[in-house]
Amino acid sequence: xxxxxxDDEVANxxxxxxxxxKHCPDIKVVASASNVDEALVQxxxxxxxxxxxxxxxxxxxxxxxxxxxxEKTFEVVFVTAYDNYGIQAVxxxxxxxxxxxxxxxxxxxxxxxxxxxxxxxxxxxxLNFLLSQIKKSEPGSPKIALPQQHxxxxxxxxDIVRCVADNTYTFFFLSNGDKILIxxxxxxxxxxxxxxxxxxxxxxxxINPKFVKSxxxxxxxxxxxxxxxxxxxxxxxxxxxxxxLGK
Amino acid sequence: xxxxxHLLLLCLSLKSFGQEKKDIFLSEANxxxxxxxxxxxxxxxxxxxxxxxxxxxISIGNLESGDPLKNNVFLGQAENIHLEMRIHKDSLKYxxxxxxxNDSVFLVDDAVPxxxxxxxxxxxxxxxxxxxxxxxxxxxGKNITVKVYKLPQKFKVNTIIIxxxxxxxxxxxxxxILSSSVNIRGLSARExxxxxxxxxxxxxxxxxxxxxxGDSIVVNDSIKSMAIRMxxxxxxxxxxxxxxxxxxxxxxxxxxxxxxxxxxxxxxxxEYFKKPGIYLVTxxxxxxxxxxxxxxxxxxxxxxxxxxxxxxKKARLFSEKQLIIYxxxxxxxxxxxxxxTLTYIKKKESKKLALQHRDKEIAKxxxxxxxxxxxxxxxxxxxxxxxxxxxxxxxxxxxxxxTKFARLTRNVLDHKELISLTSEKTxxxxxxxxxxxxxxxxxxxxxxxxxxxxxxxxxxxxxxxFVENAVKHGIAEKGNDGKIEISFIKAETDLILSVKDNGDxxxxxxxxxxxxxxxxxxxxxxxxxxYKETPFLLAIKADAEGTLIQVTINQWL
Numbered sequence: 001x002x003x004x005x006x007d008d009e010v011a012n013x014x015x016x017x018x019x020x021x022k023h024c025p026d027i028k029v030v031a032s033a034s035n036v037d038e039a040l041v042q043x044x045x046x047x048x049x050x051x052x053x054x055x056x057x058x059x060x061x062x063x064x065x066x067x068x069x070x071e072k073t074f075e076v077v078f079v080t081a082y083d084n085y086g087i088q089a090v091x092x093x094x095x096x097x098x099x100x101x102x103x104x105x106x107x108x109x110x111x112x113x114x115x116x117x118x119x120x121x122x123x124x125x126x127l128n129f130l131l132s133q134i135k136k137s138e139p140g141s142p143k144i145a146l147p148q149q150h151x152x153x154x155x156x157x158x159d160i161v162r163c164v165a166d167n168t169y170t171f172f173f174l175s176n177g178d179k180i181l182i183x184x185x186x187x188x189x190x191x192x193x194x195x196x197x198x199x200x201x202x203x204x205x206x207i208n209p210k211f212v213k214s215x216x217x218x219x220x221x222x223x224x225x226x227x228x229x230x231x232x233x234x235x236x237x238x239x240x241x242x243x244x245l246g247k
Numbered sequence: 248x249x250x251x252x253h254l255l256l257l258c259l260s261l262k263s264f265g266q267e268k269k270d271i272f273l274s275e276a277n278x279x280x281x282x283x284x285x286x287x288x289x290x291x292x293x294x295x296x297x298x299x300x301x302x303x304x305i306s307i308g309n310l311e312s313g314d315p316l317k318n319n320v321f322l323g324q325a326e327n328i329h330l331e332m333r334i335h336k337d338s339l340k341y342x343x344x345x346x347x348x349n350d351s352v353f354l355v356d357d358a359v360p361x362x363x364x365x366x367x368x369x370x371x372x373x374x375x376x377x378x379x380x381x382x383x384x385x386x387x388g389k390n391i392t393v394k395v396y397k398l399p400q401k402f403k404v405n406t407i408i409i410x411x412x413x414x415x416x417x418x419x420x421x422x423x424i425l426s427s428s429v430n431i432r433g434l435s436a437r438e439x440x441x442x443x444x445x446x447x448x449x450x451x452x453x454x455x456x457x458x459x460x461g462d463s464i465v466v467n468d469s470i471k472s473m474a475i476r477m478x479x480x481x482x483x484x485x486x487x488x489x490x491x492x493x494x495x496x497x498x499x500x501x502x503x504x505x506x507x508x509x510x511x512x513x514x515x516x517x518e519y520f521k522k523p524g525i526y527l528v529t530x531x532x533x534x535x536x537x538x539x540x541x542x543x544x545x546x547x548x549x550x551x552x553x554x555x556x557x558x559x560k561k562a563r564l565f566s567e568k569q570l571i572i573y574x575x576x577x578x579x580x581x582x583x584x585x586x587x588t589l590t591y592i593k594k595k596e597s598k599k600l601a602l603q604h605r606d607k608e609i610a611k612x613x614x615x616x617x618x619x620x621x622x623x624x625x626x627x628x629x630x631x632x633x634x635x636x637x638x639x640x641x642x643x644x645x646x647x648x649x650t651k652f653a654r655l656t657r658n659v660l661d662h663k664e665l666i667s668l669t670s671e672k673t674x675x676x677x678x679x680x681x682x683x684x685x686x687x688x689x690x691x692x693x694x695x696x697x698x699x700x701x702x703x704x705x706x707x708x709x710x711x712x713f714v715e716n717a718v719k720h721g722i723a724e725k726g727n728d729g730k731i732e733i734s735f736i737k738a739e740t741d742l743i744l745s746v747k748d749n750g751d752x753x754x755x756x757x758x759x760x761x762x763x764x765x766x767x768x769x770x771x772x773x774x775x776x777x778y779k780e781t782p783f784l785l786a787i788k789a790d791a792e793g794t795l796i797q798v799t800i801n802q803w804l
Contacts, residue, residue, distance in 0.1 A: 019646075082657070099657070103650035104643070165702040185701050187667050203702045203804075235740075235802045236781045 001049040001111075001118060005032040006039040006065065007079065008057040016052060016079070016102060023104045024111045036060045040068050050114055051076045052098075055086040062086075063134055072124040075114040091192055093130035094145040094152065129154060144192070146172060146182050153180060157196050161211045161225065163189055165204035173229075175211070199244050202234045209244055272297040272329050282331075283307050285393075287318045290405040292342065292395040294381070297329040298322065306534040311484055317406040319482060321534055322386065325411050330381035330393060331364055333373060338397070344381055347392040355382065386411040410482065416549035417486055417530040418478040421457055425514075426469040428454035460553035461772045465606075466521050473515045477530065483508040487533040490515070494524030502526075506533075523559040523609070525769050527552055554769045558609050606776070625682075625715065626656075632684035648684065651677040658707065665704035668694060668735050675714055675733060688722045688729030695737040703804065705744070706774055712767045713746040713796045721750025721794055742803040749793040771798070 003020070007013050013032045020027045030046045033039035035057060043051070043065075051074050053062040062078060063086070078090050078097040090097050096110050126145060133142055141158040155174060164171040165186035172180040182189075190198070190206050201207050201223060216222040221233040223241070233241050273281040282295040285307055298305060303323035311317050322328070334342055339360065346355040360379035367373040384391055386409065393407040453471060458464060480486060483506075490503040503519045520526055531550025629652050636645035655677050658666075666674075672692050679690050694700050714733065722729025729749065736743040767785075774783045784799040 082660075099653070101646075101649050101653050103653075104646055106650075165699075167699070168701055185667075185669075187670075187702070187704075191663075200704075203699060203704065234804075236778050236800075238780060 001027055001075075001115060002030045002046065003027050003050040003052060004039070004042050004046060004048040005029060005052045006034075006057075006062065007032075007052075007054040008034050009054075010034060012054070012079075012100060019102055019104055019107055020111075023108050026115075027111060036065045036068070039065050043069060043074075048074050049118055050074055050111075053078050055080045055090075063089075063131065066127055067131055072127045075118050076127060077110050077114055088192070089130060089134050091188075092133060092142060092144050093126050094147045095126055095130060126152065141196070146180055148180060148182065157193065157208075158210070160193070160198075160208055161227065162208060162229070162231065163193075163198075163206040199237075199241055201237055201241050202232050205231050207231055212245060215242065215245060270329075271299050271327060273300055273302075283320075285318060285320050285407050285409070286395075286405055287316050287407075289315045290318075290395075291397055291400075291403070292405045293333060294393060294395060294405070294407060295331050295333070296320065296409070297331070298325050299327045301326040304536045306536050309482075309485060309534055314406065316403065317408075319485075320407060320409045321414070321485075321536075322409060322411045323536075324413075325386050327383055328386050328391070328409065328411075329383045331378050332360060332381060332395070333367075333376050333378050334360065335375055336377050337375075339377065339379070341398040342379075343396055343398065345392075345394045346382065346384065347394070348384075349389055350392065354384065388412060414482075414485075414532045414549055415478075415480045417480060417532075417551050419530070419551060419553065420476045420478055421474075422476075422553070423474045424456040424458055424464060424470055425453045425472045425474055426456060426467075427471055428452065428469065458555065461555065461768045463556040463558050463772065463776065465558045466517070466523075470517050472517050473520065475513045475515065475528070475530075477508075477511050477513075479511045482532075483511055485532045485534050486530055488513055488515075488528065488530050490519060491527045491529070492520075492522065492524045493527070494522070520557055523557050525554060525556050527554045556769055556773065558606065628685060629681045632681065635684075648681060651681055655681070661707075663707050666707045667702060667704050668698065668700040671705060671707075671710065672700070672735075675710065678711060678714065679718070679731070682718045686718065686723050686729065687727045688718070688725065688731065689727075690731040690733065692733045694735040698735055698737045698742075700735065703742070705742070705800070705803075709770075709774075709798065710744055710746060712770075713798075717746055717748035717750065717794065717796075721748030723750075725750060737804060738799075740802045740804045742800045743797055744800070745795060745797045747793060747795045751791065751793075 005013050005016050007016070013034065017029050017032070020029060027050065030048060031042040033042045039053075053065065053076050055062045055078055066072065066076070076095065078087070078095065079100060079102065080087050080097060081100045087097055096113055098106055098110055129143070129145060141156055143154050143156050144160075146153045146155055155172070159175045161173045161175055163186055164173070166181075168183070168185045170182045170184055170186045170189055172178075172182060174180070186204065186206060190200050193206060193208075194200065197210075198206050198208055207223060207225070211226045213224045213226050216224050216230070219232060220235065221238045221241070223231040223233060225231060275281050280297055282297060283305065284293060285296045286292055286294045287310060296307075302325035305323070305325075306321040309319035309321065311319065330346075332342070332344075342360055343357050344355060344360060345353060345357055348354055360381060362380040362382075363377050364380045365378040367376040367378070369375075381393070388411070390412055391409040393409070394404050395407075396402075396404045455474075464470075475488065477483075477486070486506060486508065488503070488505050489501060492500045492502050494500075503515065505513065505515070507513065529550055529552040531548040533548065629648075633645055633648050633652065636642075636648060655674060658670075658674055672694070675692055682688075683690075710733065714731065717731050722731060732745075732747045734743075734745050734747075736745065771783050771785050778800075781803050782801050784797075784801065786795075786797045786799070788795045788797075
């Protein structure tokens with residue numbers, strides 16, 4: 001794959017180039033750019049297959065670059081130094097990202113995944129979803145991308161009733177009755193959805209309080225959901241759950 | 248030829264004679280006696296001290312604020328000492344000296360210096376002076392007091408105490424918070440009102456509230472000071488009390504260093520510990536030890552420490568004084584406004600609930616501030632380790648360790664409350680592999696097979712300080728024989744986290760001098776104030792086989 005690297009720090013560009021050369025020989029770096037304008041020129045000139053894109057570049061962001069590009073025929077791996085709001089949006093879109101300093105192992109994994117995605121040509125859709133989410137200024141409930149084997153479901157957070165852990169997999173229960181299996185641990189979604197008001201009632205249960213009907217005292221504490229499901233509340237979480245529901 | 252041999256023999260015998268003449272006391276490189284002036288600078292009786300080569304260290308000048316003519320000398324395990332004084336030959340008869348052993352036995356009582364050590368000739372620095380011996384003394388396990396005066400100033404006694412007993416480890420007898428309060432016990436409502444009205448501020452007295460190490464203290468305006476009482480060491484003035492504050496706004500700050508003990512008591516004004524945070528109080532002797540004795544290797548003063556947490560409560564609706572006065576007025580009016588009282592109580596109840604909630608929030612904040620403390624010593628050593636890999640051109644390894652380092656730092660900065668056991672294992676792996684760059688040791692991290700490590704969460708950075716302690720105090724010196732075992736165990740509904748090392752162990756009875764442990768104890772008590780239903784228990788077992796630390800989280804699963 002032909003790649004372009006975008007980062008406002010030259011040292012980071014060099015590092016990434018060296019690591020790619022060493023660990024990912026299939027990647028050919030055709031250009032690098034250190035700001036949005038430069039990147040725009042390089043991308044339109046080279047039509048790369050893969051973009052390593054820094055999120056924060058001075059006052060502008062990698063998202064600004066994507067907004068300027070109408071056709072997104074390339075895959076993107078975001079690269080960022082610290083987990084800020086931007087990476088949050090990337091996670092909601094189920095896009096791939098690397099943290100600086102870049103771990104060679106993670107880099108290899110990211111490139112492999114990008115190669116698969118490039119063959120299936122699904123990245124453009126996710127990128128557009130990401131941009132639409134960022135643009136959305138009204139406070140309404142955001143959507144989240146749930147990648148399954150052959151398709152990506154874009155679900156409104158409001159429509160998620162609860163999530164259940166199954167080892168490193170997570171089951172999503174939606175308000176329309178659908179049940180989706182995603183190959184990521186519950187922890188990831190718990191981190192993403194807790195700021196949206198979700199509650200980790202139990203080590204294997206994450207619930208949306210909007211769908212809780214009542215608190216049952218059986219077994220020390222159980223939540224009765226609107227659809228009749230009963231969710232156990234583990235002891236360490238009881239006070240916290242009661243507090244959340246009281247609000 | 249014979250003559251030469253004879254001459255040689257003579258030289259040898261002369262030399263050995265010279266060596267024999269050399270006494271057991273230390274000398275300078277040029278052969279002169281090594282003398283320490285031990286009188287106070289305000290003294291007119293210059294006493295000098297010589298020490299033997301068994302002496303590990305010496306601290307010469309330790310004046311006491313009460314008596315300008317008094318000085319204290321501390322010796323590390325000396326056996327014999329020699330005392331002398333340089334006196335003008337015409338003044339000899341005016342000097343008197345006493346030597347007292349352990350404050351009770353007079354070895355010399357008010358004597359005139361009579362034994363001449365050395366006569367300074369007219370070409371010397373002190374023509375007309377004699378160096379008079381005040382005697383040689385065995386000081387093993389003893390303190391020796393020297394008292395000297397010069398007639399007619401019989402009242403100007405110079406005192407020098409030579410301490411050769413080991414410095415005592417300070418023992419804290421009690422610690423109390425002093426808060427101002429009104430004694431209203433046994434008084435009628437009328438009397439209470441009169442008391443406050445007539446006496447004003449004088450109606451308040453200092454109430455003593457004892458507290459324990461690790462306690463959380465809620466500060467309010469009525470708290471005036473803290474009193475710490477230790478066992479009398481005889482030389483309290485060399486014991487420095489230091490208070491360090493750890494918090495999120497300022498990671499480590501020394502708020503007070505003091506040595507003004509009065510009868511082994513120290514009163515610390517509340518100003519020094521009003522800000523919320525974790526406080527560590529350490530008491531240890533602080534004396535300047537002379538460096539001219541290379542035998543004294545590294546020295547840790549025998550100290551003790553304890554921690555406490557200050558939680559700030561938002562200003563109350565009423566100050567304590569106001570509350571008392573309003574309360575008194577309410578009492579006086581009595582049942583007439585029962586209804587009003589009832590609403591007041593209700594309000595207070597809801598406020599209490601709100602306060603409880605806030606206490607929890609505060610505890611969470613406190614916890615965050617304690618958590619974000621990866622030892623800077625570790626951080627920079629880790630960076631140095633990576634630098635070393637770079638300089639050795641081990642690029643791949645440098646990359647690997649750099650990523651580990653980044654992951655650890657990120658975890659500290661992320662302020663996550665809980666992390667899964669899997670993530671905890673990854674972080675401990677990262678941490679221990681970084682430490683393996685510095686020390687060769689082995690470690691294992693295991694989990695009960697029936698534990699859902701992916702989804703069970705524990706408070707972030709809970710075990711790290713213990714693991715760090717195991718590396719630092721347990722096995723750092725053991726090299727490749729060092730071993731650390733970390734396990735996550737499921738015991739019915741309890742979760743047991745344990746850290747075991749095969750180091751030399753430490754004394755669990757003593758206060759934990761290590762800051763890591765003091766902070767962790769505080770952390771566990773904070774966790775217990777948040778997770779009231781599932782108490783955290785800390786057990787430490789240490790013996791010659793090593794140290795085992797267990798954190799049991801009751802009914803966590």
